[in-house]
Amino acid sequence: MADQADKKPHTGDNRPALALHVPEPRSRPGGPVNFADIDIGKAGDQPRPDEGTAPADMKDLAYGLVRVLGDDNKAYGPWDPKLDPDTLRIMLGHMAMVRAFDERMFRGQRQGKTSFYMKCTGEEATSVAASMALASDDMVFPSYRQQGILIARGYPLIEMINQIYSNRGDKLKGRQLPIMYSSREHSFFSISGNLATQTPQAVGWAMASAIKGDSRIAATWVGEGSTAEGDFHSACTFATVYNAPVILNVINNQWAISSFSGFAGAERTTFAARALGYGLAGLRVDGNDALACFAAQQWAANRARANQGPTLIEYFTYRAEGHSTSDDPSGYRSAQEREEWPLGDPVMRLKNHLIEIGEWDEDRQQAMDLKCAEEVKATTKEAEKNGILGHGMHHPFHTMFEDVFEELPWHLEEQAKQATSERIAKFGSERPDQ
């Protein structure tokens, strides 16, 4: 939409009428897509400063794009983490597993087995590769699109599926929306649907780790849309003031449901540039380049671990599918965007790199994809024995009143009794499945 100055009646004296600017996305359904104005730079071109560099001395890195994988699938420049082929194959395997898992869970929702699911298609590198650069006991505070961290950390798939089905195997007892996992053993903080709350929590955890003289750092993931929340700015302030050992990962996937990134400020500057105002180190990274994601996270982790300060990393990527199973992106954006996206597909790019260096081939890729799909399928069948949505095989009804108070207060006891008698009147038993 054009600025509105010309439409407004002139009021008062000679002063010009004020006008607001309302951002408009680059394309709408059915319209042409043109990403030509996005400057992705060249792989290998960005310098890699020392990890102790002062934020003011590395400002350009908040505006450029750290890239390692070139169009020819070779790795370039000082950010190349020089990972051995085994590690690269493990990384590719995790990313392929995330994709297979997403596919099956999405279908499960369409089949009525769960009420809700969220894919991370196109963003796999930002969770898998980035988290592989952390120690397994570094504490992570993710958003809802980082299932890749759990998979990279070896969290059992069946626990994820039980949670998605809210069945009787669900460790969270049906108390969280599907996909909002939590695992203390995997240093994975409970996901919250209240956007950006995880960011000050991560900073607070990192501060506590430093106060205790611990060596573990914290990392958080937040969507670009969510950076418009006040919590994110409190997190940045605390992080910089106390030099907290924390990494603030901003996943700029261009969309926040149907709002494009312009509504969070993307027309004005980069998300990485937010770092500069706070005196944080800021990096902007090709989020579809697994090697760049790993390298940036490793740089920030080394910096935090050496008490050199927090880092804000923007991963420039694209949400290739809908926001969630409740969303239909064809209503607000052009289907061409996904194909035209200039940074390609992260899984394909890592695969092609491994092939390019002679460490992989299409047959092995096919076999791996098949193995992932079969593993997810078998685990899904196993999880289904614990129940699916609407089959009543969830945790005993009474558990919803438990685990908050050491002893159940009288009023909750009364509510529980009433609810139970209503269920017996309706179903003939407290649990219709038994």
Ligand SMILES: Cc1ncc(C[n+]2csc(CCOP(=O)(O)OP(=O)(O)O)c2C)c(N)n1
């Ligand atoms: C405080 C708050 N406001 C609004 C919502 C509704 N909501 C859920 S996800 C979402 C979009 C977030 O977009 P972004 O931060 O870019 O993350 P992405 O979904 O792209 O990964 C919104 C508005 C919410 N859950 N919490």
Ligand SMILES: [Mg+2]
């Ligand atoms: Mg987003």
